[in-house]
Amino acid sequence: MENRxxxxxSLACSLAGIGLIYxxxxxxEPKAISVNLLDRYEGRIVSVEGTIxxxxxxxxxxxxxxxxxxxxxxEIPLFASISDKVPSLSLGDRIHVVGTVEEYRDSKQVVxxxxxxxxxxxxxxxxxxxxxxxxxxxxxxQGISYSVRGSNFRLTDGNESIEVRSSAQYLSDSGRNVTxxxxxxxxxxxxxxxxxxxLALSARVETTGISDIRxxxxxxxxxxxxxxxxxxxxxxxxGRFALDPNLLSEAMVDGDEVEAIVSKGxxxxxxxxxxxxxxxxxxxxxxxxxxxxxxxxVKGTVISxxxxxENMFLTLYNKTELDVPIFKVGGDLNIQVGDILxxxxxxxxYQDKLQVVPNNISRAKIESPTIVDRELDEITxxxxxxxxxxxxxxxxxxxxxxxxxxxxxxxxxxISVYLTFQxxxxxxxxxxxxxxxxxxxxxxxxxxxxxxxxxxx
Numbered sequence: 001m002e003n004r005x006x007x008x009x010s011l012a013c014s015l016a017g018i019g020l021i022y023x024x025x026x027x028x029e030p031k032a033i034s035v036n037l038l039d040r041y042e043g044r045i046v047s048v049e050g051t052i053x054x055x056x057x058x059x060x061x062x063x064x065x066x067x068x069x070x071x072x073x074x075e076i077p078l079f080a081s082i083s084d085k086v087p088s089l090s091l092g093d094r095i096h097v098v099g100t101v102e103e104y105r106d107s108k109q110v111v112x113x114x115x116x117x118x119x120x121x122x123x124x125x126x127x128x129x130x131x132x133x134x135x136x137x138x139x140x141x142q143g144i145s146y147s148v149r150g151s152n153f154r155l156t157d158g159n160e161s162i163e164v165r166s167s168a169q170y171l172s173d174s175g176r177n178v179t180x181x182x183x184x185x186x187x188x189x190x191x192x193x194x195x196x197x198x199l200a201l202s203a204r205v206e207t208t209g210i211s212d213i214r215x216x217x218x219x220x221x222x223x224x225x226x227x228x229x230x231x232x233x234x235x236x237x238x239g240r241f242a243l244d245p246n247l248l249s250e251a252m253v254d255g256d257e258v259e260a261i262v263s264k265g266x267x268x269x270x271x272x273x274x275x276x277x278x279x280x281x282x283x284x285x286x287x288x289x290x291x292x293x294x295x296x297x298v299k300g301t302v303i304s305x306x307x308x309x310e311n312m313f314l315t316l317y318n319k320t321e322l323d324v325p326i327f328k329v330g331g332d333l334n335i336q337v338g339d340i341l342x343x344x345x346x347x348x349x350y351q352d353k354l355q356v357v358p359n360n361i362s363r364a365k366i367e368s369p370t371i372v373d374r375e376l377d378e379i380t381x382x383x384x385x386x387x388x389x390x391x392x393x394x395x396x397x398x399x400x401x402x403x404x405x406x407x408x409x410x411x412x413x414x415i416s417v418y419l420t421f422q423x424x425x426x427x428x429x430x431x432x433x434x435x436x437x438x439x440x441x442x443x444x445x446x447x448x449x450x451x452x453x454x455x456x457x
Contacts, residue, residue: 036071038108053138075109085115092140092181094123128160144218146174146273149293166195177202210239227254244271299342323355336451338387338438340367376410383439416447
């Protein structure tokens with residue numbers, strides 16, 4: 001036999017042997033070990049099982065997991081070649097991973113070869129009562145939200161509740177069914193969940209009538225607040241429910257429309273939260289520091305409007321003044337001085353002044369003002385923040401780069417007209433014009449502020 005034939009036979013046998021070894025390796029069940037034993041199995045294929053306690057997405061498409069079992073933690077890198085094929089993963093999930101033990105930056109990690117090496121085991125949310133005893137553990141919780149204050153809120157499953165703290169603002173209102181994961185921690189205030197990932201968020205729970213509550217659960221009730229000698233009551237027309245007076249705001253008065261979140265156990269109902277009904281408006285003069293962080297609905301006349309880039313800064317008036325900043329989309333809104341704006345937003349403070357920051361400006365209601373006809377000589381301080389139509393003769397006119405100031409004369413009085421724009425046509429002293437504008441006061445003098453060029457005729 002020639003040497004060339006021997007080489008071919010040797011090569012064929014080698015390839016067959018390698019294929020056989022690879023096939024046998026696939027048939028051998030990987031050894032199941034705990035994380036603290038990874039040092040003994042470097043270079044070998046093992047299987048591990050635990051809970052995802054950290055999850056980071058890399059811009060290149062990789063996913064880096066940290067998994068924890070009862071013995072310790074290890075890294076599970078899912079490289080881009082398989083990351084988009086593995087099942088959807090979230091913090092708190094329990095997973096089973098098969099992979100090769102490798103060393104990276106002085107620590108051991110298990111590297112899966114294919115997406116089939118990563119399995120998500122059933123990992124339902126734990127009860128809040130159980131979670132409160134799992135300080136330091138990463139858990140998944142489900143419940144109804146209430147007491148939303150900025151990025152923090154409380155979560156209840158009807159039996160227990162826990163404070164949820166987050167660096168991201170997931171919620172704008174209460175009464176939503178939330179599934180969230182994070183780490184249970186404890187401080188001087190108590191046990192809380194440091195939220196890491198919002199997994200699911202539903203629409204608000206449906207309103208329930210008091211008379212319809214017969215089984216345990218968490219319920220949202222709309223009704224009228226009644227204050228009598230026995231204490232505060234919620235009356236929804238189907239029944240009455242005693243409210244916890246400690247949960248009422250000083251801004252609430254008898255007859256207010258309110259909504260309450262209540263929980264019902266085996267034999268009693270408890271108030272979790274009472275807030276002014278967001279579908280009804282609260283008078284501006286009743287806004288107070290106590291309402292900071294809460295969502296309210298307000299209504300007033302736009303008496304000031306300033307646009308800076310994508311932001312619009314409004315001042316509303318309804319017996320008192322209130323600032324309403326509208327961020328990001330404000331520059332595209334068709335809101336003018338004199339319009340009546342009804343909007344829901346979160347109460348906050350800026351430079352020691354209360355303001356309401358809208359949650360969703362697309363739901364705001366904008367109404368055109370009622371225009372009142374007035375003789376120029378009849379306009380008085382009683383007309384302040386009213387939109388009037390009047391006539392007069394121009395006695396002086398000053399043009400600036402982007403604005404114009406006019407002095408308008410009646411039979412006896414003069415009134416200033418301040419335009420935030422340049423008017424149509426060639427207006428001049430002595431011309432009689434009709435003006436529609438919001439009556440304001442500037443340096444102890446009345447002035448008219450037209451809404452646009454069409455208000456000068």
